[in-house]
Amino acid sequence: MEKCCRLEEMIKKEELVYDVIAEEGNNEILEHINSCSDCGKFVSDLKRTSDSVRSLLKVTVSDSFDAALRSRINMIRNEQKKERVEAVPLYSRVFYYASGIAAIFIAFFYISSLGLFDNTTDGPLPSLNSEMSLASENAVSKGNSAVDSLENMNKSVQDDEDLRLKVSTGE
């Protein structure tokens, strides 16, 4: 008996696509496959071929893939940032930085004008200036008391000397 090649011929002539035989529900073809052992074998060989290709081992990325990609993306980001800065003309950059510095000075003078650095004791905390003047006053008073005690000592030595002179002269 001659081998039936009906399906093989149809596929070779591109009248039929193996994948869509079942999908398209072509009853005539499906009935032929069920009744013809040659065409049934042909279709099952094609299916096995396709399944074998699908069963090839799936290759996946290594564990270090994500970290490596992250570091590459960070590098790209940094380069993009650098390019963005370099794309700005020099005079614009100088103006930008000068504006920043000017803003700092203006802020400083404005705060100074509010009197936050003045020597006042009204606030809850004594200012630095008042602390310093208090310390210097203490130092002056401490210096004065030292002079006084030196004078007292001189006076008592003088008194002792006078007394010794009176005794020796028999007064």
Added chain:
Amino acid sequence: MDMMNLKKLTDEELMLRFQNGDEDSYSELVERYKNKLMNHIFYYMKDRESAEDIVQDTFDRVYLNKEKYKEIAKVSTWIYTIAINLAKTALSRSGKMNSFSITGKDGENDYEIKDKHSSTDRDVLKNELSDIIMSSIDSLEEKFREIVMLRDIDEMSYEEIAALLQIPTGTVKSRLNRARLNLRDAITDYIK
């Protein structure tokens, strides 16, 4: 939006969010495609390290050229196109291209020069059957090999393959038929 909700978005929605500066959407796209691309490109390069480099380069390009993506194409098509082009460039530079073809407009004048086997990293293709299947796929003309890989390894639809290769869906189906018939002849004795 947290990562759980990003998983519910389509590729195209993720790409739109990424174009508007959402880097988490980019990470989600990487997560969706890194293994698919690796699998596809490995069978091009036959070398794990080179394949991974190509996949990294692909995601670099996606990051750098996000503005160039237009919604008229599917994101998968765009990403695969970048990856395949990079792989082909790398192969031609290294002189490891399995075959090259001078193809007429209608595809009838094909002059194929095939090598026996390019240098291969067979550590993941240890068993003999896989080796035979891979050798059979390698021996196919490039236009057939590509379609078998996209359909059977990457499990793409006919429409996706057609968009990716910029050929009609009918041509995809007919090439797949031819490729499967050739493969059947080569491996049918081994898979019984």
